[in-house]
Amino acid sequence: MVERRYSETHEWVTVEGGTATVGISDYAQAQLGDVVFLELPKKDSTLDAGASFGVIESVKAASDLYSPVGGRVVEVNEKLTDSPELVNRDPYGEGWLIKVEVGGDLPPNLLDEAAYKKLTEAS
Amino acid sequence: MPYLVYSDEDRAQMLAALGLESVEGLLGDIPPQLRLQRLALNDGLSEQETMDHVRGLAARSRVYPDRLSFRGGGVYRRFIPAAVAAVTSKPEFYTAYTPYQLAASQGTMQAIFEYQTPIAELTAMEVANASLYDGATAVAEGAMMAVVQTGREEVVAAPHLHPEYLEVLRCYGDGRGFRVRVGTSPDQHSAALVVQQPNFLGLLEEMPALTRAAHDAGALMVACVDPISLGLLAPPGQYGADIAVGEGQQLGLAPSFGGPHLGFIACRQELVRRLPGRLVGEARDGGGRRGYVLTLTAREQHIRREKATSNICTNHSLCALAASVYLTYLGPDGLRQVAEISFARAHDLAARLARRPGFELAFPERAFLNEFPIRVPDAGAVLGRLEERGILGGLRAGRWYPDLEDVLVFCCTELNDPAALDELEAALR
Numbered sequence: 395m396v397e398r399r400y401s402e403t404h405e406w407v408t409v410e411g412g413t414a415t416v417g418i419s420d421y422a423q424a425q426l427g428d429v430v431f432l433e434l435p436k437k438d439s440t441l442d443a444g445a446s447f448g449v450i451e452s453v454k455a456a457s458d459l460y461s462p463v464g465g466r467v468v469e470v471n472e473k474l475t476d477s478p479e480l481v482n483r484d485p486y487g488e489g490w491l492i493k494v495e496v497g498g499d500l501p502p503n504l505l506d507e508a509a510y511k512k513l514t515e516a517s
Numbered sequence: 518m519p520y521l522v523y524s525d526e527d528r529a530q531m532l533a534a535l536g537l538e539s540v541e542g543l544l545g546d547i548p549p550q551l552r553l554q555r556l557a558l559n560d561g562l563s564e565q566e567t568m569d570h571v572r573g574l575a576a577r578s579r580v581y582p583d584r585l586s587f588r589g590g591g592v593y594r595r596f597i598p599a600a601v602a603a604v605t606s607k608p609e610f611y612t613a614y615t616p617y618q619l620a621a622s623q624g625t626m627q628a629i630f631e632y633q634t635p636i637a638e639l640t641a642m643e644v645a646n647a648s649l650y651d652g653a654t655a656v657a658e659g660a661m662m663a664v665v666q667t668g669r670e671e672v673v674a675a676p677h678l679h680p681e682y683l684e685v686l687r688c689y690g691d692g693r694g695f696r697v698r699v700g701t702s703p704d705q706h707s708a709a710l711v712v713q714q715p716n717f718l719g720l721l722e723e724m725p726a727l728t729r730a731a732h733d734a735g736a737l738m739v740a741c742v743d744p745i746s747l748g749l750l751a752p753p754g755q756y757g758a759d760i761a762v763g764e765g766q767q768l769g770l771a772p773s774f775g776g777p778h779l780g781f782i783a784c785r786q787e788l789v790r791r792l793p794g795r796l797v798g799e800a801r802d803g804g805g806r807r808g809y810v811l812t813l814t815a816r817e818q819h820i821r822r823e824k825a826t827s828n829i830c831t832n833h834s835l836c837a838l839a840a841s842v843y844l845t846y847l848g849p850d851g852l853r854q855v856a857e858i859s860f861a862r863a864h865d866l867a868a869r870l871a872r873r874p875g876f877e878l879a880f881p882e883r884a885f886l887n888e889f890p891i892r893v894p895d896a897g898a899v900l901g902r903l904e905e906r907g908i909l910g911g912l913r914a915g916r917w918y919p920d921l922e923d924v925l926v927f928c929c930t931e932l933n934d935p936a937a938l939d940e941l942e943a944a945l946r
Contacts, residue, residue: 430813431790431816451816451820451821453820454820456821456822456824458824
């Protein structure tokens with residue numbers, strides 16, 4: 395089981411063999427409501443940890459997406475173009491957003507499951 | 518409840534909260550020379566005396582009959598069938614501020630939908646919005662779509678894009694942070710190539726080649742088109758343009774001192790999320806009945822906020838309705854006829870004028886539709902002679918282009934009947 399880490403801006407990340415998968419949390423998708431559109435980076439673009447990498451648009455809001463990790467984008471979830479609702483239906487599975495090639499460790503400021511749960515319960 | 522909602526006391530309170538002494542103080546940001554200090558009107562005139570005075574002033578304006586006006590330059594006199602006003606003057610349309618409560622406004626929603634449909638068909642694009650202010654803002658909005666879509670910061674405008682459209686484009690660019698360059702060669706920094714067809718001088722541009730140049734550079738092609746011309750010319754969708762915009766005044770609206778007019782904008786389906794303004798879609802309710810809704814609203818400014826393409830929230834519904842009635846009433850054949858008659862008259866006039874000594878077509882190798890630039894011996898003298906005979910001659914191109922000092926741009930529509938052409942020719946003899 396790969397451990398999932400969270401950012402304070404409600405993105406999640408898992409890392410397997412040097413590739414990080416990034417999505418938004420179940421809490422975030424529930425708060426946004428029906429996702430209707432995503433603006434995601436192009437493949438091969440480079441992201442900085444903590445920087446905005448796209449926009450997620452729901453029927454009631456448009457929010458920036460912040461990357462928990464830095465690196466080169468190796469894959470973008472193409473399915474979301476036609477089926478953005480996958481983010482609502484399966485935020486930790488089919489609703490992933492991008493895969494990023496990362497070197498080294500995850501940034502230290504990411505939250506584990508328990509800490510993230512505490513964050514969402516506090517808000 | 519008081520009929521007058523603000524008492525002097527209310528006003529004083531509001532001004533005090535703002536730290537101002539008078540309502541005038543609210544206008545402090547407007548340079549004094551731009552503000553009307555006082556109307557040149559005597560005090561104490563009765564309503565009747567005031568009307569007499571104002572009518573007297575109005576009578577000093579020279580109004581040329583439509584058939585004897587040969588000036589276009591972005592605003593055109595055309596025959597407007599009575600059917601247009603018969604529909605637009607209905608109080609349900611005419612008096613209401615565009616109501617967007619769907620349940621109460623199905624008629625309005627349908628009217629907008631019935632406008633979007635022919636605009637999309639005419640431009641051969643997949644989707645058109647509920648309208649914009651005018652051709653100039655439509656060009657600027659189209660350019661902004663391209664800037665947001667490509668993430669690039671330069672817009673290339675072809676020479677002889679309407680000079681006032683270019684000014685508005687630059688003005689939007691200042692606020693939005695994109696540069697405007699005049700030229701025809703977009704590069705890797707360009708978000709869009711904007712080309713007007715026919716251009717401001719009436720000449721036809723090589724749209725397919727220019728579209729390829731835009732796409733080769735990874736830029737979008739924004740075609741600013743004359744809607745009547747699409748009765749004859751290939752529509753933007755056919756040569757691969759990404760966004761089609763234009764001024765819709767010719768579709769059933771009077772020139773009326775330059776507005777209110779109608780901006781139209783249409784695009785390919787992939788760009789719909791970038792399309793600014795209102796968009797009406799057809800839907801089915803729970804019982805399977807047809808209904809009309811505002812759709813894809815999340816892309817708009819009130820939800821997407823600063824990430825939206827544009828902060829435009831409104832449209833010109835009544836003008837759009839006029840266009841919708843005009844296009845429906847004429848149909849594709851009627852539109853083609855209007856374009857053909859205008860084409861024939863303008864070419865007849867061009868041939869007749871070019872025969873006059875000292876007159877020659879400014880760009881004899883270039884094709885045109887119903888507006889053309891012609892070099893004359895002395896533009897001021899030619900216009901003066903025509904004015905004496907009650908004829909409004911062509912537009913002086915030198916006002917914008919120093920190299921076209923003695924060039925007049927003449928325009929014909931279906932309103933310039935053959936006898937009017939004879940009169941113009943006789944006046945120059």
